Amino acid sequence: MKQTLGVLAEKLGGRVLGDKSIAILNVASITSTAADSLVFVEDLKNLERALGSPAAAIIAGEFAANAPVSKPILISSQPRLTFARAAKLLYDTGKVLSAVHSSAIVPASAQVGKNVAIGPRAVVGENVKLSDGSTIGAGCVIGDGVEIGTHCRLDANVTIYSGTTLGDRVVVQAGAVLGSEGFGYVRDSQTGRYEQFPQVGRLVIEDDVEIGANVTIDRGALDETRIRRGTKIDNLVHVGHNVQIGEDVVIAAQTGVSGSAVVENNVIIGGQVGIADHVRIEAGAILGAQSGIPSKKVIRGKGVVFWGTPARPIREYLQELAYLSRAARMSNKL
Numbered sequence: 544m545k546q547t548l549g550v551l552a553e554k555l556g557g558r559v560l561g562d563k564s565i566a567i568l569n570v571a572s573i574t575s576t577a578a579d580s581l582v583f584v585e586d587l588k589n590l591e592r593a594l595g596s597p598a599a600a601i602i603a604g605e606f607a608a609n610a611p612v613s614k615p616i617l618i619s620s621q622p623r624l625t626f627a628r629a630a631k632l633l634y635d636t637g638k639v640l641s642a643v644h645s646s647a648i649v650p651a652s653a654q655v656g657k658n659v660a661i662g663p664r665a666v667v668g669e670n671v672k673l674s675d676g677s678t679i680g681a682g683c684v685i686g687d688g689v690e691i692g693t694h695c696r697l698d699a700n701v702t703i704y705s706g707t708t709l710g711d712r713v714v715v716q717a718g719a720v721l722g723s724e725g726f727g728y729v730r731d732s733q734t735g736r737y738e739q740f741p742q743v744g745r746l747v748i749e750d751d752v753e754i755g756a757n758v759t760i761d762r763g764a765l766d767e768t769r770i771r772r773g774t775k776i777d778n779l780v781h782v783g784h785n786v787q788i789g790e791d792v793v794i795a796a797q798t799g800v801s802g803s804a805v806v807e808n809n810v811i812i813g814g815q816v817g818i819a820d821h822v823r824i825e826a827g828a829i830l831g832a833q834s835g836i837p838s839k840k841v842i843r844g845k846g847v848v849f850w851g852t853p854a855r856p857i858r859e860y861l862q863e864l865a866y867l868s869r870a871a872r873m874s875n876k877l
Contacts, residue, residue, distance in 0.1 A: 725784025
């Protein structure tokens with residue numbers, strides 16, 4: 544949706560150096576930009592590249608305030624964030640789809656709000672609540688009694704089991720499964736066979752959570768699994784039963800979080816991290832890719848990067864690697 548740079552600056556809280564009336568159609572990288580595109584830079588080196596590119600305008604930090612203005616610059620204290628927000632404004636068509644496809648199954652007991660779209664072959668269970676402005680993609684299956692808040696987006700083939708609640712503005716990408724039974728079994732000591740422990744709890748997804756493609760999140764065994772406000776979960780992540788994830792947590796792809804683990808606010812978890820049961824990751828900790836956290840361990844340290852298996856502060860981990868490297872070289876000389 545084309546907008547002038549001046550209008551974007553007003554909406555984004557920045558100031559413009561140069562022509563405010565120039566029209567912006569889309570966003571792009573410096574290497575793929577076109578004459579109607581907006582780009583961003585975070586240093587002087589890339590500013591020079593952007594000024595020499597076909598881009599219509601540039602988002603840059605205060606370092607660009609005194610630069611020669613050969614093309615318009617939108618000054619922002621956080622160029623990358625402002626660029627992301629600009630993209631949302633430019634790609635928001637303003638059109639509200641509110642159609643229920645003829646092949647969708649929606650029972651009379653479902654409460655469907657205003658401007659709700661339900662795609663082809665979607666199946667909505669009994670007593671489901673779909674709030675205003677939400678979109679249900681093709682082939683989705685929504686279990687009985689599920690509650691979905693306002694302006695949520697479920698892409699194609701999402702499955703949501705009964706006993707699940709989604710807050711407002713939740714995004715769930717294709718193929719995700721929410722609220723399935725947890726992996727909990729009790730072994731009969733006499734026969735050696737396993738029987739399932741009850742998986743009758745619920746799953747609560749709070750506001751502004753985004754869930755990637757093919758993510759699986761189990762409901763609680765007896766209580767609840769909860770994903771708190773603003774958390775972002777990458778593709779192919781698994782979250783086990785009774786897990787508690789705090790606010791503004793970021794979890795990268797292929798991570799597994801075992802049952803009853805607690806991840807506090809503002810934790811960052813890299814790709815392929817394995818978190819065992821009853822682990823606690825305290826607020827602000829950072830887990831590097833492929834880290835392993837043993838059962839019942841507590842990870843503590845705001846802003847501290849942990850790495851390895853078992854995970855420990857990266858400084859300690861690198862010291863151990865250096866020691867092993869020196870020991871190997873000494874051994875080869877013997």
